[in-house]
Amino acid sequence: MTRIVTWNVNSLRVRLPQVLDWLAAHQPDIVALQETKLPDESFPAAELTAAGYSVLFSGQRTYNGVALLARGADVSFGEVARELPGFPDVQRRVLAATVGPLRVVDLYVPNGQSVDSDKYRYKLAWLAALREWLQEELGRHPLMVVLGDFNIAPEDRDVHDPAAWAGSVHVSDPERAALRALLELGFSDVFRRFESGTGFYSWWDYRQGAFRRDHGLRIDLMLATAALAARCRASHIDREPRRAERASDHAPVVAEFDI
DNA sequence: ATGGCTGCTTTGAGCAGA
Numbered sequence A: 001m002t003r004i005v006t007w008n009v010n011s012l013r014v015r016l017p018q019v020l021d022w023l024a025a026h027q028p029d030i031v032a033l034q035e036t037k038l039p040d041e042s043f044p045a046a047e048l049t050a051a052g053y054s055v056l057f058s059g060q061r062t063y064n065g066v067a068l069l070a071r072g073a074d075v076s077f078g079e080v081a082r083e084l085p086g087f088p089d090v091q092r093r094v095l096a097a098t099v100g101p102l103r104v105v106d107l108y109v110p111n112g113q114s115v116d117s118d119k120y121r122y123k124l125a126w127l128a129a130l131r132e133w134l135q136e137e138l139g140r141h142p143l144m145v146v147l148g149d150f151n152i153a154p155e156d157r158d159v160h161d162p163a164a165w166a167g168s169v170h171v172s173d174p175e176r177a178a179l180r181a182l183l184e185l186g187f188s189d190v191f192r193r194f195e196s197g198t199g200f201y202s203w204w205d206y207r208q209g210a211f212r213r214d215h216g217l218r219i220d221l222m223l224a225t226a227a228l229a230a231r232c233r234a235s236h237i238d239r240e241p242r243r244a245e246r247a248s249d250h251a252p253v254v255a256e257f258d259i
Numbered sequence B: 001a002t003g004g005c006t007g008c009t010t011t012g013a014g015c016a017g018a
Helices: A012-026 A045-050 A118-140 A173-183
Strands: A002-008 A030-034 A053-058 A066-071 A078-081 A094-099 A102-108 A144-149 A187-189 A220-225 A232-237 A253-257
Touching: A002 A012, A002 A102, A002 A144, A002 A220, A012 A030, A012 A045, A030 A102, A030 A144, A045 A053, A053 A094, A066 A094, A066 A102, A102 A118, A118 A144, A118 A173, A173 A187, A220 A232, A220 A253
Parallel strands: A002 A030, A102 A144
Antiparallel strands: A002 A253, A030 A066, A053 A066, A078 A094, A094 A102, A144 A220, A187 A220, A232 A253
């Protein structure tokens, strides 16, 4: 059994103790982190290695930053990619590697800020470039997982108050269409293989007691190719770390595979 | 109610997140 996780930690500097505790408690095999907010020279490689993980990271100061952890010493990360082909970008949002039989693509999709902003147009252009790249990757990697903070709630059932969110960034039609276009390449949203209802969120605003009131969005996703999805046995969102003092505003999303 | 909260930044008010 292989346990795979995605978690937007919103500063690995602040969250490292919680991440280490969570790794020790849950022993995941592959972890994709987003918003590490650390330049590579500050990445806590020694601490994570001491916790039993091999690490790969692509970071920058202040914003963004992604990392992959693979359980075991000296795990080999093959065919590493840190960019979307044809989409040069100073923002560190992409980290892909081959780990054993698996292709793992860790993404921190742009937020988009608001639907009338340049950042929104950047988000849609980024998603278009991502689709082109994943289409190529699919030809080479039948067992692929694309996971991370997508900053898109796929459907209204992934939104605590769809009427309040209607038309805004994270739920707008163009964003959802871009996500559907990714899925239509041949991916499955693994969480939805096990749970079809409303009320399952992976992010809650820090403000206005949103977590306590369970006002959230499901925006952290794990997409698997058909061959990999067929081996998925369970998926859940672990709300426990969100309860902690100084919690990330995102919860880890977990899935287990027969690999 | 463009507030609310958190993390970051050539340290402190402003940006960004979602």
